[in-house]
Amino acid sequence: MSWNAGGLDDAHWNDGGGNDMTWNPPGDKIEFDTGDFGGGKEFGGGDDACRNLVILLVIAPSLARPLELVSTVVKKECTKPRVFKGACRICDKEGHPASECPDKPADVCKNCKQEGHKTMDCTQNRKFDQHHIPDKLPEEAWAILKKASDEKDLEDFRDGIKIYSKAVxxxxxxxxxxxxxxxNFKVxxxxxxxxxxxxxxxxxLQGKLNCKFVVGYYFGDKPQRPNLKERWPQSSExxxxxxxxAGIPLDRQIPKCVxxxxxxxxxxxxxxxxSVVEKVEVKCVNCNGMGHRARDCTEKRIDKFSCRNCGQPGHRSSDCTEPRSAEGVEFGHFAKDCPQGGGSRACRNCGEEGHISKECDKPRNLDxxxxxxxxxxxxxxxxxxKKKxxxxxxxxxxxxxxxxxxxCPKPVEGENAGDGFGDYGFGNNPGYDDMGGSRKDDGAFPESTPSWMNAGDGGTTVPTW
Incomplete structure (x- = not known):
């Protein structure tokens, strides 16, 4: 047997036999090696065609003439009923599924293990499978509970409850x-x-369904956590x-439709x-595109810590030596040059426009x-x-x-040498006191004026308030 050999008697994948059905027949026949639904009579490995019809193409090598693809609808949109093919898993007969088998045995309730009704309608007690639980006498089972309680082992105590319930x-x-x-158990x-x-x-323990309370195992009769106080009984009675x-939460054995x-x-x-399930759309943090993650992004990686002006790593925009860039600006200009009007240029002292606070001729507004x-x-x-x-x-x-x-424990260097007060400890923080102006505007901290700011620093001692 070969892949591309000639001859008529042997089974071939790509031979040119006349009357036999081959996988790649010449002439006006179906091409199975195309890989997609390109059109015409070609057929490949795509998933766009209805599987109810595709199955006919797969089992077609015994037919004398090739089949044609008559539909390209997906399976869920197909209006034709699905034809069951194969053998029933119950009776091994063809023509029907197991759900419609006439020899199908009666349904057994998963709750009480009885026939004649469904689990949804069962009101009988639950029948437990206790084959894996060891058989013990009541005294022996109680001794197991006592030992687990003395050792404060809740896992062994839970197992002991099962053993004791089987014994009694x-x-x-x-x-x-x-x-x-x-x-006087500790549990x-x-x-x-x-x-x-x-x-x-x-x-x-007897299998009764739909109990009202849940059983918990604790080392005390008082709640130890705040979230248990509302759920805890008020007294031992x-x-x-x-x-x-009360009971233990177990599965109902009834399916729930999602x-x-x-x-x-x-x-x-x-x-x-x-129902239509809303799927969370994935957004790439690299290019801000939708539909893919950053690990699959084909765009160039963006350094979040690079300069916002030139885009190069290693420095901040405040230290950038390149000219200020207008890239990304809506119309290619800065706010101060915007023809539509930029931000407010009102004075922070008087609120009027046309000047800034350091140029204001009105008295300072302490508000x-x-x-x-x-x-x-x-x-x-x-x-x-207030205290400094x-x-x-x-x-x-x-x-x-x-x-x-x-x-300062470090030696004074440069222009700060001999200047004991400097900027009085506050540095150059815009937006405080001077309202954007220089320190000379308000005459802050004159060296000849006693102040609590330099008290204790070797300056003038300030009297008591």
Missing amino acids: PMATFDEIERKMREE YLIGLDKEIADCHTLIN ENLKRLAD NCGQMGHGSRACPDER TVTCRNCEEVGHYSRDCT DWTKVQCNNCKEMGHTVRR
Whole structure:
């Protein structure tokens, strides 16, 4: 057998036989090696065609003439009923699926293991599978519980409850709790309020469904967490009443449809129309494009820490030596040159336009002044009555916060040498006190005036307030 050999008697993939059905027949026949639905009679490995019709092409080598693709609708849009082909998995007969098999046995309820009704309609007690639980005498099972309680091992205690329930099938949670209190167990059974999902139900040791409270295992009879106080019983008597109608959350064994949210069927058997699921659209953080992630982005990687002016790494835009770039600006100009009008140029002192605060000829408006010490409005830092905040003081020598030049542990260098006051510890912070102007505008901190700002720094001592 070869891939491209001649001859008529052998089975070939690409031979030129006359009457046999080949995978690549000449002439006006279907091409199976195209890889897409290019049009005409070509057929390939795409997923655009309806699978109800594609299956006919796959099983067609025994036919005398080639088939033609008559539809390109997807499977979910096909209006023709799907024809079942194959053997039934129950009776091994062809012509019907297992759901329609006449020899199909009666459905067995997953809850009570009985025939004649569905799990959705069952009201009987749950039948537990206890084959994996060891058989013990009641005394031996109780000894296991006692040992787990003394060792404060909740995992062994939970297993001991199962063993004891198998040894004493009629023992309830409230009866077990009473007996535990008589023997001073260290573990407590507490009945708690708890909301459970629709797919779960609370079942007690006898298999009763739809109990009201959930059983919890704790090392004390008082709530240890704040979120348990509202769910905790008020007294031991109330706890015993709750335990009489308490259980453990288990699966209902009933399917829940993710399409309509109803119990009793899956999404495939849902009679309602298929709901549209809103998918979260992926956005690339590199190019801000939609539909792909940054790891799959074909654009050049953008350095988030590069200069915003020239785009080169290694420096900030404030230190950039290149001319200011207008790239990305809407009309290729700056705000101050905008023909449509830029931002407000009103004076921060008087609110009038046409000048800035340092050029204002009106008296200073203290309502626009923010203290650099307490950050309150209405006064300058030199007039602040609060204690000096050293965390906002910057040294002019080492540029560190928390001290002035006089207290700087490093040697004074350059033009700061011999200047004990510098900028009085606050540095050049625009937007405070001077309203954008220079320090000469308000005459802040004259060296000849006693002030609490230089008290303790070797300057003039300030009298008591």
